[in-house]
Amino acid sequence: MQTLIVLFRLKPGVDRQAYEQWARSTDLPIVRNLPSIGRFDVYRTAGLVGSDGPAPYDYVELIDVKDMGQFGTDVSTDTMRRVAGEFRQFADNPVFMLTANMETSA
Secondary structure (H helix, E strand, O other): EEEEEEEEEEOOOOOOOHHHHHHHHHHHHHOOOOOEEEEEEEEEEOHHHHEOOOOOOEEEEEEEEHHHHHHHHHHOOOHHHHHHHHHHHHHHEEEEEEEOOOOOOO
């Protein structure tokens, strides 16, 4: 299993509550239902440890992908293209990092 970590800020002028409502009603249930997904969670950042400054990102997504081949198939559907397009309306230059657990991967 690999984990996709997505870091992003909301675009200027995007309402946080509008994004979070969309994430709860659309993004989370649709992505969680994909055959390739083991787990999908979205976290709102709350700050930095040891600092009064803001976190560099507003949100962190953790997506556990059980099967990368199936994931490619899953994200190429019309539904997922629509969801990705809607996500791009909210997210300002998201960073997508594909990771592998160093203890369980060769």
